[in-house]
Amino acid sequence: EVQLVESGGDLVQPGGSLRLSCTASGFTFHNYAVSWVRQAPGKGLECVSAISGSGGSTYYADSVRGRFTISRDNSKDTVYLQMNSLRAEDTAVYYCAKVSEAATLLSSFDCWGQGTLVTVSS
Amino acid sequence: DIVMTQSPDSLAVSLGERATINCKSSQSVLYSSKNKNYLAWYQQKPGQPPKLLIYWASTRESGVPDRFSGSGSGTDFTLTISSLQAEDVAVYFCQQYFATPPGTFGQGTRVEIK
Numbered sequence: 001e002v003q004l005v006e007s008g009g010d011l012v013q014p015g016g017s018l019r020l021s022c023t024a025s026g027f028t029f030h031n032y033a034v035s036w037v038r039q040a041p042g043k044g045l046e047c048v049s050a051i052s053g054s055g056g057s058t059y060y061a062d063s064v065r066g067r068f069t070i071s072r073d074n075s076k077d078t079v080y081l082q083m084n085s086l087r088a089e090d091t092a093v094y095y096c097a098k099v100s101e102a103a104t105l106l107s108s109f110d111c112w113g114q115g116t117l118v119t120v121s122s
Numbered sequence: 123d124i125v126m127t128q129s130p131d132s133l134a135v136s137l138g139e140r141a142t143i144n145c146k147s148s149q150s151v152l153y154s155s156k157n158k159n160y161l162a163w164y165q166q167k168p169g170q171p172p173k174l175l176i177y178w179a180s181t182r183e184s185g186v187p188d189r190f191s192g193s194g195s196g197t198d199f200t201l202t203i204s205s206l207q208a209e210d211v212a213v214y215f216c217q218q219y220f221a222t223p224p225g226t227f228g229q230g231t232r233v234e235i236k
Contacts, residue, residue, distance in 0.1 A: 035224040037172075045164075045172065045215055047224035059223045095171050105223035108162035110183065112171035 002026040002111045004034075004096050009116030012086055020081040020116060022096030030054065030074040031102040035109065036081045038092035038118075046092075049081060050105055057105065064090075086120045093117050124148050124221050128214075128228035134236040141203040143231045145216035150196045153220065160220035163192055163201045166230075167212045175214075176201065203233070211235060 008020040022034065035050040049070040050059045058070050069082040079096060094116050097109035125148040135141040151160045159179035164172035174183045176192035179199055189204045203210055213232050219225040 033223070037224070044230045045217075045227040047226065050224035061224075097171075100174070100177060106160060106219050106225075108174055108177040108217065108219055109164075109172075110174050110177075112173070115171055 002098070004098060004111055004113035006094065006096055006113040006116040009094060009118045011119045011121065013122050014087060014120055016086050016120070017082070017084045018086065018118060020083065020094055020096075020118070022079040022081075022113060024077045024079075024098065027098070028102075029077040033099045033105045033107070034072065034079045035097050035099070036070065036079075037095045037097050037109070037112075038090075039095070039115075040089075040092040043092075048094075051079060052105055053103065059105070083118070086118075088120050091118060091120050124151065124218050124226055126216055126218055126226055126228035128216060128231050130231060131229070132232040132234065134234045135203075135206045136236045137208065138205050139236075141206050141210070141233055143201040143214050143216075143233070145194075145199045145201070145228050147197045147199075147218050149221075151218045151220035152196050159195050159199070160218055161192075161194070161199050162217045162219065163190075164215045164217065165210075165212045166215065172215060206233070206235070208235065 048061045048064045051070045055072045067085045072079045098111040099107035100110040101107040129144045161179040163176040166172040180192045213230045216228040
């Protein structure tokens, strides 16, 4: 069974840092790009970052560029999202999502984790 | 950036009736050389992550009931639920994955029972 499990969400003060992890199972991890998608309370979906299967290509939404860093360790089947200089508007459930097609970033998401909650507040 | 706009924001439909959700992109998401529209639809129920329903604008994901269908091309797309069931109450999102990853979503359409 294809599965993604996020961890690392927490309550953090504005300006603080947090690292999220997304651990995969059930598929050939290094063949697939993974994205982080967030959802603020009661709001829609925003893709904030993506990384190719090899880790050689990364992308960021304008709202997080320069503050967030995505990476992956294919030996551990895990993708990370390092979040620095956190703001109140970063408060959201963060999902990791696997693309449907191998070897491309331009694909729908066929598997999502259950999400991890990040709350930025003093 | 490609902006995705859904309509309506919410709709109430009687059980067994048809529900139609529209999605418009600010530019074409049709990759002409492949003749594919880079457009997906997702369903999200409360407290759950989104679930992929439709990709390539009209291809149903494995296991998705055939009452769900997608249509459209270029900039205008539609998700149709042919006969609404109680378990279809959810928020539905369209997403383009044509331009610069990781793609953008519409604002969502809430479907309720009338």
